[in-house]
Amino acid sequence: MTLSLPSPAKLNLFLHITGRRSDGYHDLQTLFQFLDYGDELTFQQRQDGQIRLTPTLSGVEHDDNLIVKAARLLAKQTDRSVPGADIHLDKRLPMGGGLGGGSSNAATTLLGLNRLWQLDLDIDTLAELGLQLGADVPVFVRGFAAWGEGVGEILTPVEPPEDWFLVLKADCHINTGKIFSHPGLTRDTPKTIIAPAFEGDASRYRNDCEDVVCELYPEVRKSLEWLSQFGPARLTGTGACIFGRFPTESAARNIWESKPSGITGFVAKGVNHSPLHKKLTELT
Numbered sequence: 001m002t003l004s005l006p007s008p009a010k011l012n013l014f015l016h017i018t019g020r021r022s023d024g025y026h027d028l029q030t031l032f033q034f035l036d037y038g039d040e041l042t043f044q045q046r047q048d049g050q051i052r053l054t055p056t057l058s059g060v061e062h063d064d065n066l067i068v069k070a071a072r073l074l075a076k077q078t079d080r081s082v083p084g085a086d087i088h089l090d091k092r093l094p095m096g097g098g099l100g101g102g103s104s105n106a107a108t109t110l111l112g113l114n115r116l117w118q119l120d121l122d123i124d125t126l127a128e129l130g131l132q133l134g135a136d137v138p139v140f141v142r143g144f145a146a147w148g149e150g151v152g153e154i155l156t157p158v159e160p161p162e163d164w165f166l167v168l169k170a171d172c173h174i175n176t177g178k179i180f181s182h183p184g185l186t187r188d189t190p191k192t193i194i195a196p197a198f199e200g201d202a203s204r205y206r207n208d209c210e211d212v213v214c215e216l217y218p219e220v221r222k223s224l225e226w227l228s229q230f231g232p233a234r235l236t237g238t239g240a241c242i243f244g245r246f247p248t249e250s251a252a253r254n255i256w257e258s259k260p261s262g263i264t265g266f267v268a269k270g271v272n273h274s275p276l277h278k279k280l281t282e283l284t
């Protein structure tokens with residue numbers, strides 16, 4: 001049996017850092033929405049219990065790939081031996097861009113192999129496993145746009161407007177740890193409550209990583225300045241991707257066509273229900 005499943009991107013429509021925990025991690029308040037754009041994973045059952053991923057990603061060892069880690073973690077959860085899987089990754093999302101591609105790949109693997117191997121683990125269990133792989137994995141496992149607190153694992157469903165986005169990636173790679181350990185990072189944004197944060201206009205809210213990222217990566221500052229000519233533009237996660245929000249696809253595409261050379265990106269629709277969960281439901 002072969003199973004092909006989407007692995008969508010996320011945006012942090014805003015991201016506030018409200019404190020630093022004793023373990024060094026930061027407490028966040030963030031608004032996650034999915035995009036109808038992302039990677040594709042294909043799973044095929046093996047008979048020998050092995051996990052084999054192709055192709056390998058540049059700079060990531062086979063066994064360090066979050067897909068392989070997720071598959072092995074899932075296999076450990078069951079007391080019977082699993083048949084293994086060949087996994088093919090069609091990578092479209094820029095890596096280290098703040099779009100959560102690796103976390104999304106891990107979540108698609110947990111849900112995909114849970115289905116392929118007929119393990120029947122529930123979503124809470126899969127989200128707990130996901131959190132062991134990364135703070136952004138649970139939102140992809142649960143599959144609904146969410147108000148995220150804690151390190152992003154305490155999730156409340158929300159329904160922000162499903163607008164169109166132009167996502168741009170400046171030509172640099174940002175290390176999340178470097179941003180969170182920067183002395184100049186804003187870490188004391190007062191906590192807010194959900195309702196005013198997403199009802200209507202989320203543009204009053206910001207990304208607290210933006211100033212530090214722009215200071216360290218002038219390419220990101222430049223791309224934000226360029227996109228801001230057309231309306232509010234913001235960083236997602238710790239970057240390097242930025243996004244602008246548009247009411248229609250054609251409005252987003254018009255701006256995309258006039259972008260300066262050297263910037264990559266794409267146009268996609270914001271969606272409150274993950275394309276992964278939609279596909280799994282269709283297959284039932």
Ligand SMILES: C[C@@](CO)(OP(=O)(O)O)[C@H](O)COP(=O)(O)OP(=O)(O)OC[C@H]1O[C@@H](n2ccc(N)nc2=O)[C@H](O)[C@@H]1O
Pocket residue numbers: 012015024025026027028030097098099100103133134135136150151152176177178180236237238239
């Ligand atoms: C910032 C966010 C927002 O959605 O997205 P990305 O930009 O990575 O997509 C996430 O919280 C990223 O979570 P996650 O993907 O698990 O972060 P990791 O790469 O494991 O974090 C690398 C390092 O950043 C620091 N870190 C990370 C998350 C957090 N809430 N506080 C932290 O202090 C820790 O030092 C950690 O060791």
Ligand SMILES: Nc1ncnc2c1ncn2[C@@H]1O[C@H](COP(=O)(O)OP(=O)(O)O)[C@@H](O)[C@H]1O
Pocket residue numbers: 057059060064065066067094095096097098099100101102103104105106176237238239
């Ligand atoms: N399947 C994967 N896809 C992308 N990155 C991966 C994957 N597995 C491991 N990684 C590692 O995770 C890092 C963060 O990747 P990614 O999730 O794309 O970015 P971000 O956390 O900024 O949204 C990458 O730079 C890479 O080293």
